[in-house]
Amino acid sequence: MEEKVIFEKVLEILKPYVREAEDLKTATKETDILNDLKVNSSRLVDIILAIEDEFDIEVSDDEADEVQTIGDAVSLITGKI
Amino acid sequence: MNSTHSLQIDPAANSRVLSVMKQKNLQKISVPFRIRFRCTIQKWIDWICFPLLAPLIIFILKYKRKNRIKDLKKVRMLFKRIAGESNIPTLICANHLTKVDSIFIHYAFASLPYYWRHFRLFSWNIPAKENFWTSPLDRLVTYLGKCIPIVRTGTPEHHKEVLDTLRYLLARGELCTVFPEGGRSPNGRVDVQNVRYGVGTILNGLPDYRVLCVYMRAENQKEMTDMPPKGDTLYFDFKVITPQSMQTGRRAERDISRTIIGKIKEMEDLYFEKHKP
Numbered sequence: 120m121e122e123k124v125i126f127e128k129v130l131e132i133l134k135p136y137v138r139e140a141e142d143l144k145t146a147t148k149e150t151d152i153l154n155d156l157k158v159n160s161s162r163l164v165d166i167i168l169a170i171e172d173e174f175d176i177e178v179s180d181d182e183a184d185e186v187q188t189i190g191d192a193v194s195l196i197t198g199k200i
Numbered sequence: 201m202n203s204t205h206s207l208q209i210d211p212a213a214n215s216r217v218l219s220v221m222k223q224k225n226l227q228k229i230s231v232p233f234r235i236r237f238r239c240t241i242q243k244w245i246d247w248i249c250f251p252l253l254a255p256l257i258i259f260i261l262k263y264k265r266k267n268r269i270k271d272l273k274k275v276r277m278l279f280k281r282i283a284g285e286s287n288i289p290t291l292i293c294a295n296h297l298t299k300v301d302s303i304f305i306h307y308a309f310a311s312l313p314y315y316w317r318h319f320r321l322f323s324w325n326i327p328a329k330e331n332f333w334t335s336p337l338d339r340l341v342t343y344l345g346k347c348i349p350i351v352r353t354g355t356p357e358h359h360k361e362v363l364d365t366l367r368y369l370l371a372r373g374e375l376c377t378v379f380p381e382g383g384r385s386p387n388g389r390v391d392v393q394n395v396r397y398g399v400g401t402i403l404n405g406l407p408d409y410r411v412l413c414v415y416m417r418a419e420n421q422k423e424m425t426d427m428p429p430k431g432d433t434l435y436f437d438f439k440v441i442t443p444q445s446m447q448t449g450r451r452a453e454r455d456i457s458r459t460i461i462g463k464i465k466e467m468e469d470l471y472f473e474k475h476k477p
Contacts, residue, residue: 161382161396164450180450184356 120200122193125174129192132169136162148190166192174200229371229405231364239369242343247319249344254312261300261307266431267418269308275436279309282412282440283321289370289406292323293399293460294414295390295468296379299331299426303345305377305414308436323375326350326362328383352382363398367405378402380461384424390468395461400453403443411460414438415467419475435475437467 130143137143138157142150152158158166167183170176170192176199186192261267269275283290294305302325306315315322327333329349332342342349350362366376382396403409415437418428428434441463445455 159394161394164397164454168450168454180356 122197125193125196126189128173129170129189129196132166132173133158133189136166146189148188148193150189151187152189152192153187170196176200229368231368235361235365235368239365243319243346246322246344246346247316250316250319250322251312253341253344254315257303258307258312261303265427267304267428268433269304270433270435272308275308275438276310276314278438280314282438283309283375284318287373289373289409290375290412291366291370291399291403291409292375292377292412292414293380293464294377294416295464296381296384297388297417297421297424298384298428300428301379301416302327302377304416304428304434308416308434320372320374322346323377324348324366324369325377326366328352359398363402364405366402370402370406370409376402380457380464386424388421388423390461390465392458392461392465395457397450397453397457399460400456403456404445404449404453410440410442411463412438412440413460413463413467415464415471417468417471435471437471439463439467 126148130146133152133156134140134143136156136158142156146156150156152163152166153160163183163186167178167186171178174196176196178195178199182195186195292305294301298304302323306322310318310321323346325345325347327342327347327349329351330353332338332347333349348362348365351358366378370376378399380395380399381391382394382398385391403411416434418432418434420429420432441459443456443459443463445452445459447455
């Protein structure tokens with residue numbers, strides 16, 4: 120799967136959890152999920168579970184802890200599919 | 201007030217079962233020596249200071265702020281039957297509207313002499329360090345109140361250590377109180393969407409457990425505040441549940457957390473049904 124497609128799918132997953140949906144329009148791989156998109160930290164688990172479901176992968180706790188930016192999520196997914 | 205808990209308990213059989221269960225639990229739940237040592241010392245110090253500090257706090261709530269608990273005797277009798285007669289790891293999960301909710305939970309559930317005799321039932325709390333660790337006096341009161349402060353923005357390692365500590369304490373028959381919403385409800389209503397899955401993380405590692413879901417509210421409480429309104433009577437309801445999940449790992453933690461917050465929400469709906477204007 121192309122990285123761009125993964126990126127778009129990650130944005131789609133993040134949509135319900137971001138405070139301002141507009142922020143996603145300008146999001147890049149460097150966008151910080153918690154600080155820039157203002158996602159509630161307790162929702163990160165939901166995001167990881169949604170990623171697991173969408174891409175049919177398993178993410179360990181340590182790997183999940185490393186995800187801070189959209190790019191981190193994309194790299195994690197790319198490395199597993 | 202309803203409780204799904206069975207009240208028919210044979211004390212002798214219960215004691216034998218508990219002894220085996222406690223050993224079983226302790227074998228599976230281990231934390232580093234420094235944490236075990238720290239908790240033991242803190243508990244002893246808290247117990248020694250309890251007769252000095254607790255009456256003062258209750259005096260302030262009862263006589264200075266004039267807050268009362270509705271059906272206090274009934275609440276205490278039920279709590280005694282639920283928590284006092286069994287050592288099954290019990291986590292108290294409550295809604296959160298004021299900064300002193302955990303103090304009111306203590307006040308409502310048992311008398312000071314009862315806590316003094318059964319100090320394990322005086323539950324551990326995990327206040328946010330940002331709020332309760334600001335002055336030396338706050339630190340002292342927090343320490344003496346069986347609290348394990350947590351840094352909300354702390355590292356995953358720190359969060360894990362706090363959750364492991366709570367799991368260890370629960371397995372030893374200690375009671376712990378947590379607020380599944382993670383903070384106070386800004387609009388005064390239980391926010392089901394905002395549940396933290398830490399509560400599921402604590403329970404998911406235990407071989408056996410139950411949850412005492414608590415719904416509390418001062419009669420004139422409209423939204424979150426530091427203290428309940430002066431002179432108000434607090435309504436208390438609680439139910440015992442054992443949330444389970446067919447899933448594993450994070451998914452199980454999410455299921456368990458959602459079941460708990462769902463039950464608390466249900467109790468809130470019942471409250472507003474009963475207190476329609």
